[in-house]
Amino acid sequence: MKALWSITKKELLSYFTSPIAYVVIAVFTLLSGFFFYSLISWFNMVAIQILQNPYYYQQVNINQMVFAPLFNNLSIVLLLMLPVISMRLFSEEKKMGTEELLLTSPISVTQIILGKYLASLIVLLTMLVLSAIPTILTFIYGNPEPLPYFLGYLGLFLLGAAFLGLGVFWSALTENQIVSAVLTFGTLLLFWVLSWAAYSAQGLWQDVLSYLSFFEHFDNMTRGVFDTSDLSYYLSFAFFGLFLTHSVIQFRRWR
Amino acid sequence: MIETEQLTKKYGDLVAVKDLSFKVEEGKIWGLLGPNAAGKTTTMRILTGYLPATAGRASVAGYDVFEQAEAVKQSIGYLPENVPLYPEMTVDSYLGFVAEIKKVPGPKKKEAVNRAVEITGLNSVRRRLIKNISRGFKQRLGIAQALIHNPKVIILDEPTIGLDPAQIVEIRQLIKSFKGEHTVMLSTHILAEVKEVCDGVVIINEGKLMASGSLDELAQSFSQNDGIFLRLDRTDSGIQDLFKQLPEIKKVEVEGSEIRLEWPWGQNLRTPIIKTCLDNNLEIKEMRSVAMNIEELYLRIVSGGMEQ
CATH class of the missing domain: 3.40.50.300 (P-loop containing nucleotide triphosphate hydrolases)
Structure with missing residues (x-):
C-alpha cells in the first residue's frame, strides 16, 4: 500500500511539474465556467419571462434546464481532455527507460498500475471540484434539488474514471504519447456513438449496444436516477481497462 | 552469490x-x-x-x-x-x-x-x-x-x-x-x-x-606461457643472449623497444630476470606482464571460438 502511494505521489509530481495538468485543469474549468454562465444566463431570461405566467411556474427547473445540459457538455469535454491525462502514464516510463526501474523493484505490477491510476483520478477530481465552485453558488441564491446535482458530478467522476481506465491501457501499449492519446480518444468516441447505432439496431443488439454506450448510463444519473447497474457499468469498465493493462505488461515480458 | x-x-x-x-x-x-x-x-x-x-x-x-x-x-x-x-x-x-x-x-x-x-x-x-x-x-x-x-x-x-x-x-x-x-x-x-x-x-x-x-x-588456460615485457635503456643483440642463458626460459624476442620474455606457467622467472639486469648494469625502464594482456585474450576467446 505504501509503495502504491509512492507511485501516486511521483505521478502527481510529474503532472504538476509539467504544464499538462495545469493546462488541462485550466481549460476544463474555463469551458465549464463558460457553459455554466451561458446556461444560467439563458435560464434567468427564460425564468423571468415564464414567471409572468403562473401556469408554467412548475416547469422552471434549474436542474433540468441548467445542470443536465451542463453535465452533458462536460462529459464531452472530459472525453476530449482525459486522454491527455492518461497518455503519459506508461508511455513515458517506457520512453525514458524508467519502466525497467519500476519492474525490477520489489513492488507488484498491480501496485504500479493502481498507483498511476489513482494519480490520474486525483487530477480528474481536481478538475471536477474546481469546475463545481461556481455552480455551488446556485444553492445560495436558489434552491436546486441536491440529489440530481450530486449524482451528476458522481456520474462525471465515474465516466472520467472509465475513460482513464481505458487510457491507461492504451498508454501501456505504446511508447508514443500522441499515439496513446489518439487511440484512447478514438475508442472513447466509438463507445460514445454506440448509442447511435443502438437506435437503428433491433432486439438483443439494441439492448447490448445501448448498454455498452457511455452516455446511456450517464443520462440516468443527470436525471437524478441512481441505478447500481450504471455504477457497476463504469466500475467494470475501469476495472477491465486496468486488467488489460496488467495483461499487456506481463505479456510483453513473457513474449 | x-x-x-x-x-x-x-x-x-x-x-x-x-x-x-x-x-x-x-x-x-x-x-x-x-x-x-x-x-x-x-x-x-x-x-x-x-x-x-x-x-x-x-x-x-x-x-x-x-x-x-x-x-x-x-x-x-x-x-x-x-x-x-x-x-x-x-x-x-x-x-x-x-x-x-x-x-x-x-x-x-x-x-x-x-x-x-x-x-x-x-x-x-x-x-x-x-x-x-x-x-x-x-x-x-x-x-x-x-x-x-x-x-x-x-x-x-x-x-x-x-x-x-x-x-x-x-x-x-x-x-x-x-x-x-x-x-x-x-x-x-x-x-x-x-x-x-x-x-x-x-x-x-x-x-x-x-x-x-x-x-x-x-x-593461464589460454596461453601456454607466463611472461613479461621488459623495456631497458639499451637493446642490443648481446642482451638477448644474456636472457637466453636463464634456465627454463622459453622465448626471448625483441618487439620494438621491448624484449618479450616467456617461460612455462608455474615458474617465476621475474626475480632472476631482474637479477640479470642488475648484474649487467641494465636499467629497467618498464616491466609488465604478458599474460595479463586482456585484449589479446579477449580476441582469442571471442573470435577464435575457443570454448572452455
Missing part, C-alpha cells in the same frame, strides 16, 4: 542467450564481457527479474529468480543501460522515491538517501532538478539508486558508457570501493575497465558462454 544454470532466452526465433551457466562468488566484482549484441543486457535483465527466461535456472543471493522474484528484487540494485531517471524530479526526491519503492523502511529512508548521496559524491547537486545536472552526475545518480537499499548484489549495465575520461576514472574508483561489501556484476566492452576493476569475467558471444573465471585463470 549469482548463479545461472543452462539459462536460455529466445525472442521469437532469435536466441539471445543460450545455455548460459556461470557463478559469481560473494563480495567479488565480476565483469560480463562480450561484443555488442552478445546477450549481456538480456542476461542482466533476466537476473534482475525484468525478463523471464525461456529455459534454465538462475539464482541471486540464494533466491530463485523465477520462484522468489520479490526477494531477488529486494536484494539487487540495478543500473540499466539507459539510466532510469525522472528529469522533472530533484536528486533528493528521486532517491527518496526509489527508496520507497525498494521498500526501505520509513524512518531509515533519510539515512539511506544520505548514505547513497555521500558514497556517490552527489552532495553538490542534491537539490537540483535531474534534467539540469551533467551526464557524469546522472550516471552517479544511477549508481546511487542502485545501492540505496544497500543490496547484496549490484548489477551495472555499462556503467561508464558516454562519460569523459575523468568521470570514467571516478566511476571505476566508486565501483572498486564496493568490493567486499557488495557482489558486483558489470557489463562492458571496454577491456581496460575489466582489467582495472574486475576480479573475474564471464565472456559471452552470440548468447553463448565462451569462458569464465578469474583473469589469471583465463590467462
